Structure formats: C-alpha cells, structure tokens
Amino acid sequence: MNTTINEYNNNFISHIIDHDLKKQKKMFFHTRFPPEPNGYLHIGHAKSICLNFELAKIYQGKCNLRFDDTNPIKENIKYINAIKYDITWLGYQKYQNIHYASEYFEIFYQYAKKLIKKGLAYVDELTKEEIHKYRGTLKKPGINSPYRNRSIEENITLFKKMKNGEFAEGKASLRAKINMNSACIIMRDPVLYRIIFCQHHQTKKKWCIYPMYDFAHCISDAIEKITHSLCTLEFQDNKNLYNWILKNINTPHRPKQYEFSRLNLEYSILSKRKLKILVEKKIVSGWDDPRMPTLSGMRRRGYTPSSIKEFCKNIGITKQNNLIELSMLEYSIRNELNKTAIRTMAILDPIKIYLYNLNENHEEVLIIPKHPYNDKLGTQKIFFTKILYIERNDFQEKYNNQYKKLKIGCEIRLRYAYIIKAEKIKKDKNENIIYIICSCNLKTLGKKPIDKKNPSVIHWISVKYSFPAQFRLYEPLFNIKSLDKKEDFLLNLNSQSLVTKKGFIEKNIAKKIHKKIIQNNIKLFFQFERIGYFCTDIDTLQRNYLIFNRTVSLRDTWNEKNKKIINN
Structure with missing residues (x-):
C-alpha cells in the first residue's frame, strides 16, 4: 500500500512525532503492537496494527510485536500463532521484532522489590472482592487496607513467599x-502482582506470581526503548499509573503514551471476550467464521489485506469516538474486487x-470476457443448450406491470446469448412450477431487436454443463447498529446472518477452480453476475461440490426497519 501524505502522515499522532523528532534530533522512532494472546485479532486490532507499522515505515523506525502474556489462565499458543499469521498476512512481517512480556519477568520482579524498598508497594491479604469494595467510587473515596502500613522488611519477606508459592491463589497480592x-x-493502590498457579506457555512452571498489565506494559516499553506508546482511549486514565511506575522505578528510558479512538463498527462486536462467547456457545462455527469481525473470519469471507488496510487508512486517526458505517468496510473490498474479480454466471436457486x-x-x-473492462484477464467458454437453469426469482407467474423479468408472453435476453420468450409453464400436482417452456430467437445473438426496446437481461447456465455448488450468503451477525456497551448482546442476534x-x-469453470484449490490451496474470487462477489471456501476440499462464500453484494442496504439486507 502506498501511504499517502493525507492519512498516516497527517494526523495528530504524526504531528506529535514530527515535533518530537525535531526537538530531539537523535531520536529513533520506535513503537509497538502489544496484543494479549487470549483470542484472535479482529478488525479493531487492524486499525492499531496499520497505524503502528505504517508509522514505523514512514519514519524509518521499528515496530515491535510484543505479546502481553501475563495471564496464563486465558492465553494459548494457538492464539500466538494466529496473531503472527494475521500480521504476516497483512504484510508487516518485515517490520516485526517479536517479544514477549514474559521475557522480562525477572526484571519486573526486581522492579517490584524496588518499589517495596521505597515504601511504595505492600503485600495485601484482602480478597479480590474486598479490594474492589475498599476502592470506593467516583463520589466516594477509598478506604486504606488494614495491611497497608506493614514494614518494608515484612513486605519483602511476604513478597518472596508469594513468589515461592507459600500463599494460596487469591490469598495475597502486591499493591502500589x-x-x-x-x-x-486507578491510582487508588492498584494491584501490581497476583498469584496464579497455572503453567505458562513460555516460562512453564517457573513463576506463580504474574504482573498486572499496567505494571508490565510500561516497563516493557521502557526495556524495549519504545519512544511512542500508542493505545486506544480507554487507557487514558491508565497513563497516570504508567507514568507513576516509570518515575518511581527510575528507568533509564522513559517512553510516552498517546491515545487515539478505538474502532467501533456498525452491527459488530469488537471484544475478544464477547467474541469468545459466540465461539463457545457455537453461535458461530469458530473464530474464522466469515460472519466474525476477526481477521481470520474476514480472510475466509474474502477480504484481502489491501482492502482492510485501505479501510483503516480511510477511517483516519482521531481522538473522537464514533461508529463507523459498515458500508465503508464493504466499499473497500467491493471497490477492489470490481477491478480484479473474474465475471461468470452462477445459479443459486435454480428452475429449468x-x-x-x-x-x-x-x-x-x-x-x-472474464472481465468487461480488463482485456488482460482474457476470455472463457460457456455452453448454450436446449435446457437451461435460471434463477427462480427471475420468473413470475403472477406479476404487476412493474415486473421487468421473465413472464408469460414477454421477451427477455439471456446474458451473452439470445432473446427468449416465455410461452407456458409446467406444474406438479401441488401447483409448483417444474419448468418454463420458452421459444428462442436464434437471430438475436449479439443483436438488438428491430423496432423494439431492449429487453431486460437475466443470467443462466446450461443444465448439461452445470456443476453443483453451495453458496453461503452472509449478512450482519447482529440486527442493531451499536453493541459496544450491551452485555445482553446475544439478544440482538440476526437469525438470517447465514443463508x-x-x-x-x-462445469468447465468448476474443474479449473477445483484443480487450483487442490494444487495451490489458494482462494479464488468471482463476481457472479447480478448476484455479488464470492470467493472459494476451504471446505470445498472435503466435498464433491464447490463452496462459495459471498464476500459482499453488488450493492447492499441494511434495512433497520425490516432487519434484513435488501439486494439491489
């Protein structure tokens, strides 16, 4: 992606960086992307990934990928591998310097002891619930813990006991x-360390005390000599603790934290905790379900790295929280596929x-042609025979004067082929239409009818040269725009999110598709004429038919009143 001057290089963060680099001539720009490996990355993370890595590219600096692996209960090596893959897929592997917070556990421990020796940290034996209760509210001040005034010597001894596993889990913590x-x-004596008896994916059973995010994060930034620590606005208050810790442990390097607005997307959940609920309750098929806003789900649905990066670039970087329209995301991929996707015909609901x-x-x-505006893509063969499939909704037995498709006594053109006229219909005993009997004007191939208006055009496939396929049509997983603060989000599921x-x-196109998928394990993209943009799905390898995911319709409008997608 060519980064433009109007985007990543022209926002309030880039202005801060410009000022800092001008003020400190020898400064080397260094940032980081620090995900917790407790789930898969989603489109909200993509905004942060693109910002950090693109700035590193612009300022010829570095961006570390650092795993915030300080809670082994929730973390898993599969999430680490998935995060690495997603960032590589987005095209940022060249700029990765991979680190783990767990690399610095011994350093964190020594800095914690330093705070104790300064009288700035103590071992508390209140329960988690009691700590929360003692903390107070915005209107009510907190209450000192009865353990707050222990001596430095006693706190050092108790902290060592915590480290040696002499306290039960939850029976003690280290607080600032x-x-x-x-x-x-957040400044009311925050917890810095807690006890967790759980094997860590990197350090195994070496530790049973683990630092809290706020303690580990700022020290990790200092160790790695991060100059600009970029995070979303919900961490704005945490900056007070970030600076307090760095000041009082007296690190040789002092990074600075800057906040920007997180990504909120219509009809979407962007919380790993809530997305995990969807997976665990089997509301979706997994983290890579194409309805999920995870990068793995979007990849399976057919979103490309370039379309996601273009979307992230277009929404901009500000300090103002807002709800991004789903149509902006869809536009990014539709605009790309309109230029690159091969055109062909498919029938989703056939009638003969x-x-x-x-x-x-x-x-x-x-x-x-494979594409009407790109001759370089070449041409393809299709077969025209006596018996064809058309879409069931392209014919109506009962219609009004506004209906412009196939109806008895009227003509319509078959895409790339002849004009036909519906004469009569054949029904079964239940009055269901089995097939439509039509005449075909063999003088109309590539020609306009004489003294008549051009008829409407419908698509078709030869029955003899057809190949079975499954088409998965995706719509938003939820039926309301904003779900960010809704804990009862499962009440707003869209029952028609997958049809x-x-x-x-x-058939000849199907054979080529299947061969490429098996030989190269690649994703192929198509515009099925008059229907939408689709891509092949990996499940095809386990079936005797092709499977296609609809990436995006040709034009979509989300109808809030009727809770459904209207396809135009």
Missing part, C-alpha cells in the same frame, strides 16, 4: 501504595427452462 483518595480510581424450438442436441460454445443456497456454476 499511592493514594486511596485520588480522584483517579426448455427452449422448445431447439433440437435435442443443440449445443453452442459462446466465448465471453445457504444449493445451485450450480459452469
């Missing part, structure tokens, strides 16, 4: 001694038409 009357609640004036063996090869159709595509 700051101010229980502070207007900033018989062209009665053609003989039984009638067969034509039609050469059509599966069984239909057909061209």
Whole structure:
C-alpha cells in the first residue's frame, strides 16, 4: 500500500512525532503492537496494527510485536500463532521484532522489590472482592487496607513467599501504595502482582506470581526503548499509573503514551471476550467464521489485506469516538474486487427452462470476457443448450406491470446469448412450477431487436454443463447498529446472518477452480453476475461440490426497519 501524505502522515499522532523528532534530533522512532494472546485479532486490532507499522515505515523506525502474556489462565499458543499469521498476512512481517512480556519477568520482579524498598508497594491479604469494595467510587473515596502500613522488611519477606508459592491463589497480592483518595480510581493502590498457579506457555512452571498489565506494559516499553506508546482511549486514565511506575522505578528510558479512538463498527462486536462467547456457545462455527469481525473470519469471507488496510487508512486517526458505517468496510473490498474479480454466471436457486424450438442436441460454445473492462484477464467458454437453469426469482407467474423479468408472453435476453420468450409453464400436482417452456430467437445473438426496446437481461447456465455448488450468503451477525456497551448482546442476534443456497456454476469453470484449490490451496474470487462477489471456501476440499462464500453484494442496504439486507 502506498501511504499517502493525507492519512498516516497527517494526523495528530504524526504531528506529535514530527515535533518530537525535531526537538530531539537523535531520536529513533520506535513503537509497538502489544496484543494479549487470549483470542484472535479482529478488525479493531487492524486499525492499531496499520497505524503502528505504517508509522514505523514512514519514519524509518521499528515496530515491535510484543505479546502481553501475563495471564496464563486465558492465553494459548494457538492464539500466538494466529496473531503472527494475521500480521504476516497483512504484510508487516518485515517490520516485526517479536517479544514477549514474559521475557522480562525477572526484571519486573526486581522492579517490584524496588518499589517495596521505597515504601511504595505492600503485600495485601484482602480478597479480590474486598479490594474492589475498599476502592470506593467516583463520589466516594477509598478506604486504606488494614495491611497497608506493614514494614518494608515484612513486605519483602511476604513478597518472596508469594513468589515461592507459600500463599494460596487469591490469598495475597502486591499493591502500589499511592493514594486511596485520588480522584483517579486507578491510582487508588492498584494491584501490581497476583498469584496464579497455572503453567505458562513460555516460562512453564517457573513463576506463580504474574504482573498486572499496567505494571508490565510500561516497563516493557521502557526495556524495549519504545519512544511512542500508542493505545486506544480507554487507557487514558491508565497513563497516570504508567507514568507513576516509570518515575518511581527510575528507568533509564522513559517512553510516552498517546491515545487515539478505538474502532467501533456498525452491527459488530469488537471484544475478544464477547467474541469468545459466540465461539463457545457455537453461535458461530469458530473464530474464522466469515460472519466474525476477526481477521481470520474476514480472510475466509474474502477480504484481502489491501482492502482492510485501505479501510483503516480511510477511517483516519482521531481522538473522537464514533461508529463507523459498515458500508465503508464493504466499499473497500467491493471497490477492489470490481477491478480484479473474474465475471461468470452462477445459479443459486435454480428452475429449468426448455427452449422448445431447439433440437435435442443443440449445443453452442459462446466465448465471453472474464472481465468487461480488463482485456488482460482474457476470455472463457460457456455452453448454450436446449435446457437451461435460471434463477427462480427471475420468473413470475403472477406479476404487476412493474415486473421487468421473465413472464408469460414477454421477451427477455439471456446474458451473452439470445432473446427468449416465455410461452407456458409446467406444474406438479401441488401447483409448483417444474419448468418454463420458452421459444428462442436464434437471430438475436449479439443483436438488438428491430423496432423494439431492449429487453431486460437475466443470467443462466446450461443444465448439461452445470456443476453443483453451495453458496453461503452472509449478512450482519447482529440486527442493531451499536453493541459496544450491551452485555445482553446475544439478544440482538440476526437469525438470517447465514443463508445457504444449493445451485450450480459452469462445469468447465468448476474443474479449473477445483484443480487450483487442490494444487495451490489458494482462494479464488468471482463476481457472479447480478448476484455479488464470492470467493472459494476451504471446505470445498472435503466435498464433491464447490463452496462459495459471498464476500459482499453488488450493492447492499441494511434495512433497520425490516432487519434484513435488501439486494439491489
């Protein structure tokens, strides 16, 4: 992606960096992206990833990928591998300097002891619930813990006992001694260390005490000589503790924290905790379900690295929280696929038409473009025969004057082929239409009708040269715009977020698709004419038919009143 002057290089953060670099001529710009490995990355993380790595690129600096692995209960090596893959997939592997907070556990421990020796930290034996109760509220000051005034010597001894596993889990913690009357609640003697008896994916069973995020994060930044620690606005109050810790442990390097607005996206949950609930309750098929806003889910749905990066660039970097329209994300991929996706025809809900004036063996090869505006993509063959599939909703037995598709007594053109006229229909005993009998005007291939208006155009596939396919149509997982603060978000699930159709595509195209998927394990993109943009799904390898995920429709409008997508 070519970074433009109007985006990553022209926002309040880049202005801060410019000022700092001008003030300190020898400063080497260094930032980091510090995910906790307790879930998969989502589109909200992509905003931060792009910001940090693009700034590192612009200022010829570095961006560390640092895993905030300080809570082994929630973390897993599979999440670490997934995060590495996502960042590489986005195209930032060149700039990665991979670190783990767990690399610095011994350093954290020594700095914690330093605070104790300064009289700025103490071992507390209040329970988690009691600590929360003693902390007070925005209107009510906190209450000092009865253990707050222990001597330095006693605190050193007790902290060593914590480290040696002599306390039961939850029976003791190390807290900073700051101010229980502070207007900033986070400064009311925050917990710095807690006891967790759980094997760590990196350090195994070496430690049973683990630092809290606020303690580990700022020290990690200092150790790695981060110059600009960029985070979202919910960490704005944490900056007070960030600076307090660095000041009182007296690190040789002092990074600075700057906050920007997080990404909030319509009809989406951007919380790993809540996304995990969707997975565990099997509301979705997994973290890579194409309805999920995870990078793995979006990748499976058909979003590309360039489309995600373009989206992140277009939404900008500000300090103002706002709700980003889903249409902006869809535009980023639709705009790209409109230029690159091969055009072909697919039938999702088939009904047969018989062209009665053609003989039984009638067969034509039609050469059509793979893309109407890109000759470099070449051409492809399709077959025209007596019996065809069309979309069921492209014919109506009962219609009004506004209906412009196939109806009895009226003409319509088959895409790239002839004009046909519906003559009559064949029904079963339940009055369901089995097929439509049509005539075919063989003089109209590539020609406009004489003295008549151009008829509407519908797509089709030869029954003889069709291949079975499953089409997965995705809509928003939720039916309300803003879910950020809703704990009861499961009450707002969209029951029509996945609709599966069984239909057909061209057999010769299907063979080429299947061969490429098996040989190269690659994703292929198509615009199925008049339907939308689709990509192949990995599940195809386990089936005897092709599976396609709809990445995005040709044009979508989310109808708030009817809670459904209207396809135009």
